[in-house]
Amino acid sequence: xxxxxxxxxxxxxxxxxxxxxxxxxxxxxxxxxxxxxxxxxxxxxxxxxxxxxxxxxxxxxxxxxxxxxxxxxxxxxxxxxxxxxxxxxxxxxxxxxxxxxxxxxxxxxxxxxxxxxxxxxxxxxxxxxxxxxxxxxxxxxxxxxxxxxxxxxxxxxxxxxxxxxxxxxxxxxxxxxxxxxxxxxxxxxxxxxxxxxxxxxxxxxxxxxxxxxxxxxxxxxxxxxxxxxxxxxxxxxx
Amino acid sequence: xxxxxxxxxxxxxxxxxxxxxxxxxxxxxxxxxxxxxxxxxxxxxxxxxxxxxxxxxxxxxxxxxxxxxxxxxxxxxxxxxxxxxxxxxxxxxxxxxxxxxxxxxxxxxxxxxxxxxxxxxxxxxxxxxxxxxxxxxxxxxxxxxxxxxxxxxxxxxxxxxxxxxxxxxxxxxxxxxxxxxxxxxxxxxxxxxxxxxxxxxxxxxxxxxxxxxxxxxxxxxxxxxxxxxxxxxxxxxxxxxxxxxxxxxxxxxxxxxxxxxxxxxxxxxxxxxxxxxxx
Numbered sequence: 001x002x003x004x005x006x007x008x009x010x011x012x013x014x015x016x017x018x019x020x021x022x023x024x025x026x027x028x029x030x031x032x033x034x035x036x037x038x039x040x041x042x043x044x045x046x047x048x049x050x051x052x053x054x055x056x057x058x059x060x061x062x063x064x065x066x067x068x069x070x071x072x073x074x075x076x077x078x079x080x081x082x083x084x085x086x087x088x089x090x091x092x093x094x095x096x097x098x099x100x101x102x103x104x105x106x107x108x109x110x111x112x113x114x115x116x117x118x119x120x121x122x123x124x125x126x127x128x129x130x131x132x133x134x135x136x137x138x139x140x141x142x143x144x145x146x147x148x149x150x151x152x153x154x155x156x157x158x159x160x161x162x163x164x165x166x167x168x169x170x171x172x173x174x175x176x177x178x179x180x181x182x183x184x185x186x187x188x189x190x191x192x193x194x195x196x197x198x199x200x201x202x203x204x205x206x207x208x209x210x211x212x213x214x215x216x217x218x219x220x221x222x223x224x225x226x227x228x229x230x231x232x233x234x235x236x237x238x
Numbered sequence: 239x240x241x242x243x244x245x246x247x248x249x250x251x252x253x254x255x256x257x258x259x260x261x262x263x264x265x266x267x268x269x270x271x272x273x274x275x276x277x278x279x280x281x282x283x284x285x286x287x288x289x290x291x292x293x294x295x296x297x298x299x300x301x302x303x304x305x306x307x308x309x310x311x312x313x314x315x316x317x318x319x320x321x322x323x324x325x326x327x328x329x330x331x332x333x334x335x336x337x338x339x340x341x342x343x344x345x346x347x348x349x350x351x352x353x354x355x356x357x358x359x360x361x362x363x364x365x366x367x368x369x370x371x372x373x374x375x376x377x378x379x380x381x382x383x384x385x386x387x388x389x390x391x392x393x394x395x396x397x398x399x400x401x402x403x404x405x406x407x408x409x410x411x412x413x414x415x416x417x418x419x420x421x422x423x424x425x426x427x428x429x430x431x432x433x434x435x436x437x438x439x440x441x442x443x444x445x446x447x448x449x450x451x452x453x454x455x456x457x458x459x460x461x462x463x464x465x466x467x468x469x470x471x472x473x474x475x476x477x478x479x480x481x482x483x484x485x486x487x488x489x490x491x492x493x494x495x496x497x498x499x500x501x502x503x504x505x506x507x508x509x510x511x512x513x514x515x516x517x
Contacts, residue, residue: 050413073413084275084406087462094403098414104396130461150414 001063002027003154003185004049010057011041011048017056018044024204024212028064028153031186033200033215035193035227040207042189043076046158049187065153070098072151072184074143076158082132088142089127092118095149110149117145121175137168144175155179157188161195173199193231197224239487246486254380255492259478261387262439263496266432267452267474268394271467272405273429274453280331281319282446284338285433288315290442291341291348293365298352305382308434316430321422368441368493375438383435390428397421402463439478440493448474451500458504458511477503 002025010020019041026032034042047053049060050073072095095117096110106114118124121141126134131142140160147155160176161169173195180186190196196203196215203218205211211223218224246252266282273281292311296304319333349362375383394401403411404418412418436445452474456466481496488495 047409050409052409052412071413073410075407075409078407080275080277081406085457085461085463085466086402086406087464090402090463091406094399094406094411095414097399097403097411097416100399104399106399128462133461146410150410156413 001061003030003062003064003066004187005061005063006049006058007061008058009048009055009060011044011053012056013044013053015056019206020057021210022058022204022206022212024202026154026185026187026202028185029180029183030202031180031200032188032202032204033196034187034189034204034206035191035196036206042206043158045206046156046187046189050156070150070152070154072147072149072155074140074147074155074157074160076162077139077143084132086131087127088118088123088129088131088134089114091131091142092127092145092149095146098150113149114145117148120148121145135168136164137171140164140172141175148179151184153183154185154187157186159189159191161190161192169195193227197228242487243483251375252486254375254377255486256479256482258375258380258383259439259482259492259496260475261383262432262436263448263452263474263478264471265387265390265394266436266445266448267470268391268467269425269429269432270449270451270453270474271456271463271470272401272425274450274457275405278320279446279450280334280338281316281429282433282449284319284334284341285312285316285430286437286442286445287338287341287345288312289434289437290365291345293437293442294345294349297361298348305434309431312434313427313430316426316433317423320426320429321419364441365437366441366443367491368437368439368444379438383438386431386435390432393424393428397424398467401425406463440496444493444497447497447500448478451497451504452477455500455504455507458507459514473503473507 004026006022006024008020009022010017011022012018022045024032034045036042044053048055050071051060092114093106093110096106096113099110100106115124115127118127121144123138123141123145126138126142131139134142144160147157157176161172164172176186176188177199188196188200197219200215202213203211203215203224205218205223205227209223211218211221213221219228273279289308289312292308293304296307299307301307315337319337346362349358400411400416400421403416404421408418433445433449436448440448452470453466455473456469460466460469477499478496481499482492484490484499485492485495
């Protein structure tokens, strides 16, 4: 069974369906990119996958030893976080919260896991630093390390490179690629279509046209050809 | 001056005031850190106005134990306000402002029309600014304050990691299995209880100072959540102690003296923060 199976899913707000008939699956080692126009429902889909909002129809099944709360999530940054007094270590450790169950405090195991993930993201030296004083790329690494503490097998990334400069963006894609090679399945929302077809194994295109399949078939599909061409021309930043 | 203080400390009502003041200051400062960070600074203000309205109703109904009415009403308002969050039809700050002024207005209206007392303006002033109530506490009230404050501190310590996770990133916490709704409700209940207690100390209008000032001062100087929390707690206790002592020695109103000390400490912290940045 796949890690995550979505069957005939409808999503939306306040009972209003914005997208329906979604079918896709994510297996161990997959790298799925969700692309589509602004307002197509990419973020709503991700929130539904995370059970932050209820699906309006259909099913989301987890399997292959993955439980619903064990998905690592890299959200877009919120305004509250911009001036939040917190050290890097505190934030990364908070990713272990779900593992603790009813235990009120973090044990040695959780602290070790946080240290490991900070080292993995190359932010070991920043552990004592204040989050709000870091650069955009460093902040994303902190949030990715936190997501890794929560994730056993699957990571969900919401626009992980938005607002980063080209060099840092490339580093970020490199980090994600490395995690995938270590066996983590990845679902990523992206505006950056050219990066999506370069890195992803599967593409889910949502909007007026729905497409789900491997990246190779996407490139030769009607939807894919049209959007890739527009993206190259810079007309639509899909 | 020390002699004079020693003399005052022999009176039980002064000792009670100090004990209750320290306990309330401690618990309100702990709650203040997440409230300020979540942009809920005004919640304390609104809730204390609700409590004022409830107190007016209780006074008119001539209840022997006013707490029985004030606590449930304030707790209910806190749960509604803190949980409605972003989804509410009336947006956060507007809802707070509306409830706040409405309770204040109705409270005074009710007291004015049905008020039993001859000295109405004196009573209202006491409720709003807590001028003398801290020095007229009964042993029972001291115990109530002590038990509730200790429970609050205990709850805060046990929930500390969860509070951090939800304050920093509600969505992430919910996605990784935290019961955010339950936690917010619990937090709202504790906030309401502390605000009702704090009204005894500084009065309805000045309550939110006890919640926001320590957190804001600590945030000027410290940069991790833990150090901010600890610093806020220490500052709050020291300011409360200093405020009460000054008010007793100088004969100034307790509530406004404490708030003035807090404001001065905030100014000092601001300067220290600026110097840290420059140095």
